[in-house]
Each structure stands twice: as structure tokens, then as C-alpha cells.
Amino acid sequence: MEVVVALSFAFLVFPFPSAVGALSSNYYDHKCPQFESIVRGAVEKATSNDKTVPSGLLRMHFHDCFIRGCDGSVLLNSKGKNKAEKDGPPNISLHALYVIDNAKKALEVECPGVVSCADILATVARDAVVVSGGPYWEVPNGRKDGRISLASDTRQLPAPVFNISQLKQNFAQKGLSTKDLVALSGGHTLGFAHCSTFQNRIHNFNATHDVDPTLNPFFASRLRSVCPAHNKVRNAGAPLDSSNLIFDNAYYKLLLQGKSMFSSDQALLTTPKTKELVSKFASSRKAFERAFVSSMIKMSSLTGGEEIRRDCRVVN
Template sequence: MAVSICAPKVLCWTTSFLLMLMASLSKAVLDAHYYDHTCPQAEKIILGTVYEASMHDPKVPPRILRMFFHDCFIRGCDASVLVDSTPENQAEKDGPPNISLASFYVIDDAKTRLELACPRTVSCADIIAIAARDVVTMTGGPYWNVLKGRKDGRVSKAAETINLPAPSFNVTQLIQSFAKRGLGVRDLVALSGGHSLGFSHCSSFEPRLRNFSSVHDIDPSMNDELAQNLRKKCPKLNKNRNAGEFLDSTSSTFDNNYYRRLVAGKRVFGSDQALFGDYRSRWIVEAFAKDQSLFFREFAASMIKLGKVGVIEKGEVRVKCRVVN
């Protein structure tokens, strides 16, 4: 057995090599081919489950995409958003920003099928990541190879959902929030394009419609026609909890119309519209508005990057996504 002896304060080549090897291994946690041998049918099973659910309920795609964002932005992509609350602990899904999350049953159904095909193999965190890619592709967006090998976390706390970026955030707040997850301004603008799909209740944008400031009743960055339309849909003392507006005029199709409407001042969320009003993000918005293929490439790259946030190596593979093993 070879023995390496290093003089004090002298870097030992063997030690250096081992450290570099360990560093490279620590970065190689995720792999696009992770289940090729242990569960080769995993992605096919997930796609089939998501497709069937989407055919029955068109709200499924935006809900799954939002679920992925909300999971990764708290403790990282560890499926903590799926855990049910208990008498001893209020979980993430019951935190105020997550009350409107839905379609958890889709992930449950996929997990049930996967447990039959390859027990205790595919993590719930990977199911969400793959399903998020599938709903984007199914609705006309880009395809990318999802890196896999995530483990499921054992902790989920509703109080931590306060760290999710709010619809009222300005660009500085958004940049800071994304930076904490290792994401830059281009990632911020690209991932905001996820709002190409979906619907929002009045409570998320109502502050833009009345008493916006001491000078303006309505947010001046909002298109006048849109503002008046939203005021009708969201009247004062509105008791209809389901009232709201689609996030995009093509809300069931993933495209770059999000950015074209942003340029026109027709975004529902203040945080979205702010991207066009700030020099740090405006040029990226304009580029995506002009070139859908560019947006698709950047969105896919940013989704891969987001999917690496907070990945844990020593978690578990839950048997049921709603319950820690």
C-alpha cells in the first residue's frame, strides 16, 4: 500500500487529487440516466399519468408547474411541498402562499404506479421535476432532459413559505430572492415565463386596481383596458373566492405571448410587470418577446438550473409522497 507523506504547509498532490475527486463527485449527484437500469419506464409512467389527468382537467399543467417552483424555492427540490400536515406540524402546503396549490393527486397517482413497477426507487422530488417538464412540453413548450437522482426531504414547515417571492415584489426583491437560490437575472426573467400558463385569484393582484398609491388609484404600469376589465371581475367586497383572471391570453399554451403582453403593460401580477420597468431585466423581456425559440432555450436551461437547487443526498425515497417514511 502506497503511503503519501506531506511536509507541513506543502500541498500534497495525493490529498489535492482526492479533494478534487470528492468535489467532482459531490457535483455529480444528478444524472439524466439515473433510472435507466433501476426503473427504465419511470418517465413513460409519469408522462402517461400527467397526460391522462390533463385531458380530464386543463388546470393540471399550470398547477404542476407552479408546484415545482414552490417546492424548489423553499428547502430546495425535495418534495417537501407534498407532505401533509399533522397535529404536531403544519406543513408547507398549508402555508398562506400555498393554499391555492392543487392537483397533488396527480403526483400521488404517478407514485402509486411507480411503486408497482419499481418499488422504493423513484423519489417524489424527481416525479415533480419530470412532471413539470412534461406539462410544459404538452402545452407547446420546450423539451429538456431532466436530471434525476433527487432524494425526498423529511422536513416541511408552513412558516418557511414566507420565503416565496410574492406577486407584489419589485425587481430588486425578485433578484435577491432568486440569488439566494443561485439563480441570476436571466433565470428570473425566463422562469417568470411560467406565468404563460394558469389563472390567478383577485387577491393576488387586487392591490394594483384600487388605492395603489397616494398619487394613483390604479397601478400606472397597467394597461388601462386591462385595469378596467379586472376591476369589473374583482369588485369591492367581492365574495366570490373563485373570481380572477387568466395569467395570459393564451393561458393553455406555453409560448412567448407572456413577454409580448408584458411589453404592452398587460400583465396581471405587479411582479411580472415590474420586469419591463427595470433596466436590469427589460432588455431580456424584449429579447424573449421577439424570439420565442430564444425564450424556450433559456427557459429549459433555467428549469434545469432550478432543479438543482437544494438537492439533498441523504434524504429518502418516500413510499407515499404525502407522508415521510
Template sequence: MGFKISSSLNILLLLVAISQSGANLDTHYYDKTCPQAENIIYQVVRNATIYDPKVPARILRMFFHDCFIRGCDASVLLDSTPTNKAEKDGPPNVSLAAFYVIDDAKTKLEQSCPKTVSCADIIAIAARDVVLLSGGPNWSVLKGRKDGRISRANETINLPAPSSNTSQLIQSFSQRGLSAKDLVALSGGHTLGFSHCASFEARLRNFSSTHDSDPTLNPQFTTDLKGKCPKPNTDRNAGQFLDSTSSVFDNDYYRRVVGGKGVFVSDQSLLGDYRTRWMVEAFARDQGLFFGEFARAMVRLGSVGVVENGEVRKNCRVVN
């Protein structure tokens, strides 16, 4: 395949090298000013995960949604005001949760080293930690992001939708300096995901003039999904996990996509496009390969749109 990973050490060394182009980001950014920062964040995330197993998927999704709008600047954490509707209240983000985890980490960091660790760095570190706590790969997080002061709900329309096809996804990722390989690797984050019926039920009934349901779906899986999402559906919590080991970070997501069991159009379309199919199949065969590429892609994602002239918020929900 041309990008086989030989060891976890190689992953960590390469990660440090590939993203030094980020705006003054450094793995050792807080070594002198707040050396305990990563440990404080890890303990908060670990405790939250023990009490709520949904935390890993929620924190990982929060990181993606933050970086895809204005870059990784914690704009997704800002609350709306009487004069501004913020990102977290945009339609794609109303289902985001676990903001309290970031708040808790920030409170403890302010007690330990005030006005030092940005909310943007907290999200990036927490995203790594939830992957690691779920059995996934480790990587060195580049740090030094600043927090942005602007957050607009209408900009969330630019987030990739579950109904997006691969061409649309490649274009969206490319606009953020991310490759098709990054797209396929980061899609593997769905290994921790759950979706409500509204995000995929259009695939199940009246799909097209020639097919009642999406023909790329495994027929038995279609039947299973129809059972979970009946018409009419009065259960707002009804839905489907995006892989069969929803609390474990592994490559089962790709195996399911290969088997026609990708829940979203955006998932299953990766198998139907020649530009991405070979990577889906490779990750389905080799979990170590997926782990290495996911770690690399997370470092690249974490360097998107890094703010150089922002601030370090005292409270992640409001600008200073």
C-alpha cells in the first residue's frame, strides 16, 4: 500500500515531524509554563468516561466539528449571546454534548496555571485521550493554539453532512488542507459513534424511483435499520451504532463498510469510489495500519486554521 507502519515509535516520531508547519505549535509548548497540563486533562477525561461511556464519541466529534469551521480555535465552545447565535446552536451541532468535560478541565487548569492553557488545546488533547482510553492509538499532540473570538451558527452549514458523497467529502477536506487519505482515516472515528434515525432514514424508504432502499446497503442490515427506525417513529432516541464495538476504538467500522453496513451515505460511499475504496479495504484488513494513519490525520486536522493572534480564555464558554 505504500504507507505500512512498522512500530508505534515510528508513528510518534513522524507525527512530530509532519506538522511543524502549524502556527508555532510544539509538543513541548507547556513544559515550562504548565508541565502538568496533559495529566490534568487526562484525569478529567478518564473520570468523565468512567461515569459516562458516551464521552469518548462526544469529545472526538466535538474536536472534528471545531476544526472544520474556523479551524481548531475552540469556537465551538462559545455560548450564544443575545446578539449572536454561536456554532454550538447551529443545526449540525445541537446534538453535540459533553461540554462539561472541557469546562471541568479548564477549571482545574486555571487553578493550577492560570491564563496559560487554551481551550483549543484542551479539546485537542482530550480528543487524543478519549481515543487512547478506548483502546486506540497514542500520539504526541502539538500545542500552542489560541482561542478564537468569533463563533457563528450559520457557518456550520459547511460541516460535511452524513448524506455527502465521496466527491463532496474530498472537496470539503481539501479546502482544509486535508487529503483523501485523511478523509478515510478520520472517518474511522465513527468506530465510537451513534446516530439517530434522522441522519440515515432517507436511505431506508422511497430512496429513488427505482429502489425503495439504498442498494449499496446490505439487505439484512436494511431490514434491521427499518426495525430500529419504523414509520412513524415516536422514539427520538432511536438509532444505530456506527460499528458493532461502539465503546472500543478499532477497525470494525471499515469491516462493516466493506460488508455494506455503513450507516451513513458518507460512510458507504467511501467503498464505492475508486479513490478511497482501496484504503477502506486496507484499513479493514489491518488495524495497525489504520491506527497509524488515524494518528497522523489527527495531527494534521489539529493544525487546521490555527489562530495565532487569539487569546487564552479564562472560561471556555465566553470570550475574555
């Protein structure tokens, strides 16, 4: 617990205007004054028991926002013949949903019917970054929860095999820029990648090369030892970067060294503009954190939904 508390103070503060569209950074000041502390407590408690919680929460928020906006639809359970987002192929490995459940339960006691699951998810993502030693920012709130969640919609999520054109188009459809793309990719500084997400780079890459030639040979060899061609070890994989429990700019440094995990990571080096941004963020953690905060606020302001759920897993 001491590590978590120490990390929670290791942040930089980046102010921004109090409102983004219909959202406001002081939305719960009077409606639910304990909102921030309850959510932060849920994240810190969970992280003290499981250091992989922050990466799970950050990824979950990203996956939520890229489908119908940030409306908490990724939290809904499948029902009957309807397969929900969380059961779509890219989301099978999502974890730490219980953190949102725990925060919601406490908030329903403190201020029933006031706080949306979408706002909880946006705020736990921020707190996940902070507890991992990253920057703090004020999260604009006031989102509503969505009532629609379809596994088929997870095809809208950017895939780890995307090239730069596909990535740019995918982000542009959400109103996000090339800079947002490169900055948000830095979220890969936290977490773990399963073999299936980078297998294409280390086995049968193309007709000429078995391994992606842009990969550092020693790094590729290590990945191949963990993920053999016919890997049968469930949940086998590798950390996304060398300090995968700490929010820093190591992701960009490793990318420039040929030690990235996904084809979509390597794609960031294939155009002058994106490569320039990668180099900038690799050389300056502060520049990365400022860009990341700006892009997170922009992404989390993609709103949708129409209700305040009493239970984050089911519609009212």
C-alpha cells in the first residue's frame, strides 16, 4: 500500500478550461462532493492488490470511447442473444471491471442516482495513470450512460495490425488528430500483450522474412522464445515496455530501438510527422505527458448515452 500512496503523489498538474463542450470539471462539486475521493480510493485499493489494474482501466476507457463515445457501454453484460462489447474479440482480455463496480456501489450509497458509470470510467482511467506515476489532470464530467452494447461494434477499435493509413482514418473518424494518435499510443507504456497480438511480426512475417526486419533481432528472439509458432500456453505474452507498471515515455524510446510490440506501434515510424512526434516524446517525458493529457481530455469528451445506470453492468 505504501508504494501506491507514494506513486499517487508523483504527478504533474496540467490545468485546462473548466468545461469541454457540455462537460464540466466541477460537475460533481455540489451534486456529489465525495465523487473524486471515492473513485480514487477504489483505484488505489485495487492497485495495492494487483499492479496490473491501472493498465486494465486505461485500456477499458479507450475501448469504451471508440464505440459510440464514452458512454460506459463497454461495461454492460451480454443478455440473451445479444452479445455485448465486453464479449467481442478485442475485449475478451479486459480486466479490472470490479473496480468500477466497487466505486459505483460506494457512490450509490453516498449520492444515489447521481454519478454515471461513464464518468466513473473516465475518472478511474485518470487515476490509473496517476497511481502509476503519471500526470494528474482534471477530468470534465457530466456524461450519460448508453443503453446499447454490441460485440459486433468492437470492429471499430484500432487493431494491433493496422498500418498508418488505417490508424489515421480510425482516429479521424472520432475527431482525433495525428498528434492524438501518437500521444494516445503512449498508453502502451502500461500493460501486457498476448502472443496473438504480435504473432504476425515474429513468425511468417512475409514471403521474404520470417521475422519483421524492423524488429531488433535480440528483442525478436526473446519474443519468439516466449511465443513459439504453435504456442499453446494460455495468456502467454510479454510486457508492453521495459517499465510496464510505470507511466513514463519508455514506450517511445523502445519504439525507436526496434523494440515495439505491435505492427500499429511500428507504423508510427513510417511517416515523417508521426516519426517526429515519436522522437519528441522519446526525448521529453514532459512533452509526452502534456500531449497525452490533452488527447485524453479530447477523447474522453466524445459523449453519448442517455441515462444514469444504477448498476454499471445492466441498463435501467
